[in-house]
Amino acid sequence: EVQLQESGPGLVKPSQSLSLTCSVTGYSITSNYWGWIRKFPGNKMEWMGYISYSGSTSYNPSLKSRISITRDTSKNQFFLQLNSVTTEDTATYYCARFPPGAYWGQGVMVTVSS
Amino acid sequence: DVVLTQTPVSLSVTLGDQASISCRSSQSLEYSDGYTYLEWYLQKPGQSPQLLIYEVSNRFSGVPDRFIGSGSGTDFTLKISRVEPEDLGVYYCFQATHDPLTFGSGTKLEIK
Numbered sequence: 001e002v003q004l005q006e007s008g009p010g011l012v013k014p015s016q017s018l019s020l021t022c023s024v025t026g027y028s029i030t031s032n033y034w035g036w037i038r039k040f041p042g043n044k045m046e047w048m049g050y051i052s053y054s055g056s057t058s059y060n061p062s063l064k065s066r067i068s069i070t071r072d073t074s075k076n077q078f079f080l081q082l083n084s085v086t087t088e089d090t091a092t093y094y095c096a097r098f099p100p101g102a103y104w105g106q107g108v109m110v111t112v113s114s
Numbered sequence: 115d116v117v118l119t120q121t122p123v124s125l126s127v128t129l130g131d132q133a134s135i136s137c138r139s140s141q142s143l144e145y146s147d148g149y150t151y152l153e154w155y156l157q158k159p160g161q162s163p164q165l166l167i168y169e170v171s172n173r174f175s176g177v178p179d180r181f182i183g184s185g186s187g188t189d190f191t192l193k194i195s196r197v198e199p200e201d202l203g204v205y206y207c208f209q210a211t212h213d214p215l216t217f218g219s220g221t222k223l224e225i226k
Contacts, residue, residue, distance in 0.1 A: 035215075043204055043220035045163075050215075060214040061115075099210050100153050100168035102175075107162055 002026040004095050004105035012089075012112050018082040022095030022105060029053070029076055033098045036069060036080045038091040039107075046091075050098065051078050085112045116140055118207050120218035127197045128226045135221045137207035139188040144211070151210035154183055154192045158203040166205075167192065199225055 008020035022034070035050035049059035051069045059067050063082070071078040082089060090112045096104040117140040127133045137152070144150045154167040165174045167183035170190060182193045194201055202225050207218040 039157075043222070045206060045208075045217040045220070047215040047217065058213055062214075094162060099151060100165055100174070101155065101163070101208070102165045102168075104162040104164075 002097065002103045004097065004103055006093060006095050006105040006108040008093075008108055008110070010109055010111060012085055012110060013114055014086055014112055015084055018080070018085050018089065018110055018112075020080040020093055020095075020108060020110075022078050022080070024076045024078070024097075027097070027103075028073075029071055029078055030073055034071075034078050035096050035098050035101075037094045037096060039094070040091045048080070048082075087112050115214055116143070116209055116212045116216050118209060118216055118218035120205075120207055120221050122221060123219070124222040124224065126224045126226050129199065130196055133194040133197050133201075133223060135192045135205055135207075137185075137190040137192070137218050139190070139209060141212070142187045143190075143209050144187065150186065152183075152185070152190050153208045153210065154181075155206045155208060156201070156203050157206065158200075161203075163206065194223075197223075197225070201225075 003025045005023045012018045031053050033050045033052050036048040039045050051057050057069050066083045068081045092107045092109045094107045119138045121136045143152050150170050152170050155163040157163040166177050166181050171183045180195045205221045
């Protein structure tokens with residue numbers, strides 16, 4: 001069974017970096033595409049970016065200068081780093097496998113606050 | 115970016131009735147390979163989004179046949195026949211044809 005699990009700090013200070021890990025079991029991240037998505041307070045969902053089976057990446061242009069997605073295939077994990085965060089980055093962050101988006105993590109709520 | 119306009123914003127439905135959600139795209143979602151990468155998700159309270167429909171009309175494994183996706187090009191619809199209590203939550207359409215991938219703004223389904 002494919003399972004994804006996000007982990008990382010729930011509180012980040014403004015101007016610092018947000019770093020999250022997605023640990024995958026039951027499937028190799030060297031297949032398919034692996035994405036990060038966030039849901040803001042309210043209902044807005046935003047696709048942040050993905051890392052492919054080959055390690056190539058694609059980012060939402062709205063985040064392009066601040067985001068980095070990397071991976072460690074030996075641990076079957078992929079990572080999100082978002083730099084220079086502000087309170088507007090407060091959201092629940094999800095990792096998921098695509099396409100299609102059949103498998104998601106349970107999400108991690110991240111608050112940006114001093 | 116592709117904008118997905120979902121209507122209505124909210125929907126209050128009597129148990130057993132039908133619900134219909136529209137998703138209109140600012141450009142065609144047909145990819146060069148001939149497939150249309152339009153998906154539908156339901157996010158129940160306190161849960162992660164769950165895939166209902168992929169490639170416009172294919173039900174994901176375990177999804178009841180009460181959920182029917184249709185459409186083409188820029189206009190898509192999700193119909194839920196015989197609404198049940200477990201159908202409440204927020205429904206999203208999502209396109210994976212064009213980068214950046216984008217979500218609709220969501221439709222909240224409530225039970226009367």
